[in-house]
Amino acid sequence: MVDPVDAVLAVNYRCNARCTMCHIWEAQTSQQLPPWMFAALPSTLRTINVSGGEPYLREDLPDVVRAIRTGCPGAQITISTNGILTERVESMTRNILRFDPGIALGVSIDGIGEKHDEVRGVRGAFGRAVDTLKRLKALGIDDLRIAFTASAANLTHFFEVYQLARRLDVQFTCAVAHNSSHYFRTEGNSGLDRKVLRSQIEKVAACELKTLSPKRWARAYFASGLCAYMAGRRPLPCEAGGAFFFLSPNGDVYPCNVLEVTMGNLYETPSFGSLWSSQRAEAARKAVARCEAGCWMICTARTAMRKALPRVALWTAGKKIRAHIGCSVVD
Numbered sequence: 001m002v003d004p005v006d007a008v009l010a011v012n013y014r015c016n017a018r019c020t021m022c023h024i025w026e027a028q029t030s031q032q033l034p035p036w037m038f039a040a041l042p043s044t045l046r047t048i049n050v051s052g053g054e055p056y057l058r059e060d061l062p063d064v065v066r067a068i069r070t071g072c073p074g075a076q077i078t079i080s081t082n083g084i085l086t087e088r089v090e091s092m093t094r095n096i097l098r099f100d101p102g103i104a105l106g107v108s109i110d111g112i113g114e115k116h117d118e119v120r121g122v123r124g125a126f127g128r129a130v131d132t133l134k135r136l137k138a139l140g141i142d143d144l145r146i147a148f149t150a151s152a153a154n155l156t157h158f159f160e161v162y163q164l165a166r167r168l169d170v171q172f173t174c175a176v177a178h179n180s181s182h183y184f185r186t187e188g189n190s191g192l193d194r195k196v197l198r199s200q201i202e203k204v205a206a207c208e209l210k211t212l213s214p215k216r217w218a219r220a221y222f223a224s225g226l227c228a229y230m231a232g233r234r235p236l237p238c239e240a241g242g243a244f245f246f247l248s249p250n251g252d253v254y255p256c257n258v259l260e261v262t263m264g265n266l267y268e269t270p271s272f273g274s275l276w277s278s279q280r281a282e283a284a285r286k287a288v289a290r291c292e293a294g295c296w297m298i299c300t301a302r303t304a305m306r307k308a309l310p311r312v313a314l315w316t317a318g319k320k321i322r323a324h325i326g327c328s329v330v331d
Contacts, residue, residue, distance in 0.1 A: 001277060001285075003044040006244040008257060008299050011064055012053040013249050017082045018121025021151045021177035024053055032249045033266070035063040039071040041247075042272050047302060048072060049106075050079045053249075056088055062095045069100050078104040080147065083132035084125055090135045097139060104143030106173065107133050111157040112164065119154050133168055145171035150200075150226070155192055158200035162207070173219065174204070175297060176226050191230065198227050202330050209316070209323040217316045222301055224319075224330045229296035236304035236311075238295070241285040243303035254284075258295050261287045 241255030
């Protein structure tokens with residue numbers, strides 16, 4: 001058993017969008033953990049994503065972030081938002097910056113203009129998300145990114161959204177829509193056109209590899225891995241239930257965002273440590289070992305990439321050369 005270093009915390013399941021690839025918005029449950037419970041998370045965490053639902057629908061989001069920071073003083077905390085509530089996001093983030101100046105934010109943009117509005121199910125969502133990014137940038141947030149989720153509805157917009165990130169001078173992260181009955185509440189995300197996906201990722205990965213940023217090289221590796229995932233191959237072993245866990249708003253701890261098996265519930269255990277070392281948690285890890293989903297999400301891939309650093313570095317060295325001479329960089 002290893003101590004967890006990465007976590008996704010769904011602080012609510014309320015959402016003001018109507019996304020085509022995620023049906024959390026249909027649940028609209030009011031369940032959510034009180035802020036003080038987040039202070040009991042393991043101090044070993046180094047990367048925490050505060051997600052939802054839409055986190056900024058919580059009136060006490062600053063208190064939640066403060067509690068997380070208390071329990072996990074060495075973690076990089078990133079808040080994921082759809083950016084629709086521009087003024088609210090700006091105001092709450094300004095409050096958070098007073099006690100956590102290193103906070104990071106990811107704003108979801110899944111297409112340009114009306115395409116993003118279509119995917120998110122909200123008219124005007126694109127303009128609001130871009131405005132939110134600009135306001136957050138004006139607040140002085142250094143770690144600010146566009147988060148793009150590829151689906152059948154928006155695949156051809158992949159590189160266009162990457163170019164938008166470059167124009168706005170913010171970072172870019174990407175993912176492929178996954179199925180999950182307990183989190184995304186859908187099993188309807190079907191396979192993508194692999195040729196189109198590859199052509200889009202070729203352009204994004206090549207641009208990232210031509211930079212001088214190791215962080216962006218790692219993102220190129222991850223993006224390339226999305227093609228492998230769609231072909232039924234996971235590039236690296238899964239770290240779910242070991243280095244990573246997912247926390248739901250009702251206190252259930254899962255080994256990952258996808259697998260429908262819980263490790264325990266924070267309300268039912270005296271401490272996170274006792275939950276993590278329980279027989280139930282060990283049974284969940286055995287389920288992970290048997291899992292054949294082959295998911296490729298940054299939450300479980302990040303630690304695997306760290307552990308396989310020589311392999312990732314070798315891949316990067318070879319692909320950087322290929323990017324600079326105009327050859328394919330996607331395996």
